[in-house]
Amino acid sequence: SQQGEEDPQALSIQEGENATMNCSYKTSINNLQWYRQNSGRGLVHLILIRSNEREKHSGRLRVTLDTSKKSSSLLITASRAADTASYFCATAFGGAGGTSYGKLTFGQGTILTVHP
Amino acid sequence: SAVISQKPSRDICQRGTSLTIQCQVDSQVTMMFWYRQQPGQSLTLIATANQGSEATYESGFVIDKFPISRPNLTFSTLTVSNMSPEDSSIYLCSARGPGNTDTQYFGPGTRLTVL
Numbered sequence: 702s703q704q705g706e707e708d709p710q711a712l713s714i715q716e717g718e719n720a721t722m723n724c725s726y727k728t729s730i731n732n733l734q735w736y737r738q739n740s741g742r743g744l745v746h747l748i749l750i751r752s753n754e755r756e757k758h759s760g761r762l763r764v765t766l767d768t769s770k771k772s773s774s775l776l777i778t779a780s781r782a783a784d785t786a787s788y789f790c791a792t793a794f795g796g797a798g799g800t801s802y803g804k805l806t807f808g809q810g811t812i813l814t815v816h817p
Numbered sequence: 818s819a820v821i822s823q824k825p826s827r828d829i830c831q832r833g834t835s836l837t838i839q840c841q842v843d844s845q846v847t848m849m850f851w852y853r854q855q856p857g858q859s860l861t862l863i864a865t866a867n868q869g870s871e872a873t874y875e876s877g878f879v880i881d882k883f884p885i886s887r888p889n890l891t892f893s894t895l896t897v898s899n900m901s902p903e904d905s906s907i908y909l910c911s912a913r914g915p916g917n918t919d920t921q922y923f924g925p926g927t928r929l930t931v932l
Contacts, residue, residue, distance in 0.1 A: 732919050741907060743925035744860075746818075751919075789859060793919060803848040803913045804875075805921060807860045 707790060707808040715816050720777040722811040724790035725770075731793050733766060734805065735775050738787045747775070747788075782817045819844055819912050821924035829930045830900055837896045838927045840910030845890035848913040851883070854926070855906045863908075866893040900931045 707724050714720055724733070732751045736744040750757045750766045750773065757764050763776040777784055791805035820843040830836050840849065849866040864872040864885055872885035887893040897904050910924040 734919075734921065736923070741854075741926075741928070743821075743909060744911075744923040746920060746922055749920050791860075791921075793921075803919075803921070804850060804862050804865060805860075805911075806862070809859050 707788075707811050709811060710809070711812045711814070713814045713816065714780060716780060716782055718780055718815075720780050720784070720813055720815070722775045722788050722790075722813070724773045724775070724808050726773075726790075726792045726806075726808075727771065729768075729794075731802075733764075733773050734791045734793070735762075735764060735773075736789045736791060738789065738810075740786075744789070777813075780813075780815045782815050785813060785815050787812050818920070819846055819915060819922045821910055821912055821922055823910055823924040823927050825927060826925065827928040827930075829932065831932055832901055834900055835896055835898045836900065836929060837894050838908055838910070840893045840895070840924055842891045842912045844915040846912040846914030847890075847917075849887060849893045850911045850913075850921070851885060851893070851895045852909045852911060852923075853906045854909060860909065863895070866895075897929065900929075902931045905929055905931045 734749045735747040738744050748759050748764050750764050761778045766773045787810045789810045790808045794802050822841045824839045851863040852860040853863050854860045862875050863878045864874040866872050866885050866887040868887045884896045907926045907928050909926045911921050913921045
């Protein structure tokens with residue numbers, strides 16, 4: 702199975718601290734995407750990193766990808782109470798022309814709680 | 818980016834009945850998908866909704882239980898048939914696109930409770 706694993710399963714921090722979540726997967730991928738889900742609602746897309754990329758930034762988010770270790774990490778800097786949510790990584794296989802087949806396989810998620 | 822809406826947002830249904838969930842995308846997209854999220858769990862892909870042809874189902878999911886339609890490039894429906902309490906989940910529609918992007922966007926989900 703391609704399904705990834707995330708750790709920690711739960712993370713509790715204080716506002717202003719950094720939060721790091723890790724994701725591992727089992728086979729070669731085309732890209733890896735990170736999502737946020739608030740209280741069982743829809744998923745918000747955070748960032749996509751391709752297999753030939755090592756690091757990407759978006760605002761307070763930093764994502765790294767190590768294809769040799771089949772792992773990725775999501776760092777949220779200077780966390781806020783509003784960052785409290787579940788965070789999921791999702792991997793996509795490769796398709797023709799460099800794009801993926803599209804369908805995603807999700808990790809189990811990390812529940813992040815940021816205390817004010 | 819694509820903006821996706823789903824109807825209904827939630828429903829409570831009786832055992833043995835069926836529910837059809839609608840998914841509307843604000844632009845034409847190449848691929849649409851349906852996922853299930855059981856309580857406290859991660860997301861599992863049900864099927865890829867193919868425009869103008871039968872959906873492609875993942876292992877463990879069958880057309881008789883989860884018939885899917887996709888009549889055009891912006892709309893899809895998922896029916897949960899002959900429901901049982903084990904079908905209580907959040908059902909999410911997603912779309913890849915518009916354009917030649919790998920980014921996949923999700924709808925707000927439909928929270929289904931089966932009594």
